[in-house]
Amino acid sequence: MKAIYLLLSILCCSSAIARDPNFIIIFTDDQGYADLGCFGSKTIKTPHLDQLAAEGLKLTDFHVPSPVCSPSRAGLLTGCYPKRVGMHRHVVFPKNTYGLHPDELTIADHLKANGYATACVGKWHLGHVSQTLPTANGFDSYFGIPYSNDMSHPDNKGKPRMSQDESWKNQDKFSPLWKTPLMRDNKIIEVPVNQRTITRRYTDEAINFVTKNKDKPFFLYLPHSMPHIPLYVPDDVLDPDPANAYKCVIEHIDAECGRIFKTIKDLKLEKDTYIIFTTDNGPWLQFKNHGGSAGPLRAGKGTTFEGGQRVPFIISRPGTIPAGKSSAELVSSIDLLPTIATLSGHPLKAKNKIDGLDVTEVFTKNQSSSRNEFLHYTSNGKLEGIRQDDWKLLQKQPHRKSKNKKTTAMLFNLKTDLGEQNNIAEKHPEVVVKLSNRMQELDAEITKNARPIFGKR
Structure with a gap:
């Protein structure tokens, strides 16, 4: 009898100290399907993301709901086709005053309501008036560029004219010519932001957030501004040959991802943290060595062919996500909201209809997807x-x-x-x-x- 009581006490204590899992979504901009080593690149070296895939699950039939920035981001965060939330008509420009309605339920809203610390670090592009910023859409804090890095505050006028190769070769000269703002919460703190260091600064901010919230569940949304053109990197990783510009930027992003992964392991949070890596749409092929590759897929960004909307996807959580697996099941970024809700232990109770489906069993058991159409x-x-x-x-x-x-x-x-x-x-x-x-x-x-x-x- 005493043994049974002791066992029950241990189980109760274990249940009491169990914590809700953390979530990190790393979301790059205009990265092609074939722009990771684990997705077939023969030239771009991405050891940290390749390792993430080796430790987790790779999806080869993962789709975003739009071939351009703003609608794709709306779909990811709300679990809806962009048309359902009014964000389907191309992208938000600096002179626009509309954006994602704060009444929409986002991943951040749902997790914050269930005790999570939430942060958005990076490119937002769902509106830049105060009512549409991350802090109005479930995030406790925001640090990043509110729209694309080829846009200038306040009206997108006076943008520099130069070739992308010339910009790459003379980064200190051309980078400041973009009047792109950097925001903290709902205030602009720099104009222009130093685009050469922004990928690293995003990483610094992300690591600070994770470290600060290591003892409670957190959600970090890290939408990198790169590799959207114009492309820039710090001096210590610069390959001066513009033919290697895109490769250099992706490898820099990979290295910065590695810093975050190391932080998670150093804090002993790897078994408590889901890490997701994907991108908003396919590669901007017209920019050639400043754009990526869709590999075997047709076309790229801006099209509804596979190269425009089928993107790389990796998810990892040691002990929960089967390691070293690949799935060809049909899944979309609009499925992440209901799936993350289930994985968090707080199933979704949305008052409004969404289009996303719960694909938990694809992630945790490598089983069939509940989605068969898109x-x-x-x-x-x-x-x-x-x-x-x-x-x-x-x-x-x-x-x-x-x-x-x-x-x-x-x-x-x-x-x-x-x-x-x-x-x-x-x-x-x-x-x-x-x-x-x-x-x-x-x-x-x-x-x-x-x-x-x-x-x-």
Whole structure:
């Protein structure tokens, strides 16, 4: 009897000291599907992120809900297609006064309500008036650039004109010409921010936050400004050859990620911390050596082809996430809100409808995804396609200057044609009709129940 009582006492004590897990989301900007060693890069060395993948799970069929910045970020944080929360029409510019409505439930809102310390460190790009900043959307603190690093305060006018190669070769000359602001909470503290050191400063801020909150559950959202152009790095990691600019920036980000991973291990928090790494959309291919690579995928940023919306994804938590695994299950960044809620031990009780699905078992048991379909919207928020199992349909609208005004149906079987090279729409007209009807049905519900942004566009 005494032995049973002792066992129950131990179990009760263990339960009492168990803590909710921490979450870190590292979210880069315009990084391509093939821009990590563990995702096939033969030139870019990313040992720290490769190690994260070796210690955790890599998803090879992970998608973001938009091929550009602002809508993708809205989807990640709210668990919704951007159209549902009004953030689907391209990106927020410095002169705009609208943004994500503070009434929307974000990952940070949910975790903060359940006792988490929350911080956003990096690029926000969901509005920069006070009611739309991170501190109005569930984050205790904010440190970062409020929009893209190629935008200038206050009205985006007077931006420098130079070639990206020239900018890379003369970083001290060209970096200060961008009047890009740095904010702390809701105040601008520097104009221009030193873009050469911003990746490292983000890391310093992130480490300070983690260290300060090591004894309580925390959520760190770290959306890096790089590798969005213009590209800059500190002197101590600079490769002066502009042909290696993009490679140099990604390797710098990897090294800075390594500092965070080391901090987590030094604090003995690795078994209590989920670390997620992904990016907002595909590579900006037109910038060549200043843009990335989508590898086997077609096209890149700004398109609904796989290269625009299929991105690298890694999740790790030793002892909880199976190590060294890879999954080809269909998952989206809009699934992270409900999944993180479940993983935190505080299931989601959202009052408004979301589009994200709980994919906990994909992460923790490497099982099948609860998602089998996914809508594709253009960078301006127009419905353009749907993924359903291995089928992908795109209804491509003609260019506005084209004389041909007819929509082109493009049907691909991604299982046999990952690069989307063989349009088989004419061979499977019944599939085209079925998928077209389904995407219109799903979009009609979203349109009918879409919620407002804050402010006016």
